[in-house]
Amino acid sequence: MKALPTARKTLPELYSRRHECCGCTACVFECPKKAISMEVDEEGFLYPVIDAIRCIGCGRCLKICTFKLRIKTAIDN
Numbered sequence: 137m138k139a140l141p142t143a144r145k146t147l148p149e150l151y152s153r154r155h156e157c158c159g160c161t162a163c164v165f166e167c168p169k170k171a172i173s174m175e176v177d178e179e180g181f182l183y184p185v186i187d188a189i190r191c192i193g194c195g196r197c198l199k200i201c202t203f204k205l206r207i208k209t210a211i212d213n
């Protein structure tokens with residue numbers, strides 16, 4: 137059977153460590169494809185999770201995340 141071509145899509149990384157996300161949900165409301173949902177972690181805190189099928193890789197969720205921007209600015213200065 138012939139293998140189907142695989143389309144590689146880079147999903148945005150909303151946070152790599154938990155302190156990079158405050159759970160504000162701004163990214164959820166910014167996403168034009170409704171690809172982000174908030175899910176509860178094992179400690180009961182909400183974090184955004186991206187649906188890879190719905191995501192089109194537009195990057196709007198990363199741009200709206202001022203919390204991440206604030207952390208980066210604090211580290212750079």
Ligand code: SF4
Nearest residue numbers: 157158160161163201
């Ligand atoms: S906008 Fe940033 S801080 Fe807010 S929930 Fe999304 S990733 Fe977390």
Ligand code: SF4
Nearest residue numbers: 167191192194195197
């Ligand atoms: S990259 Fe665009 S489509 Fe994908 S989760 Fe972020 S805002 Fe939604």
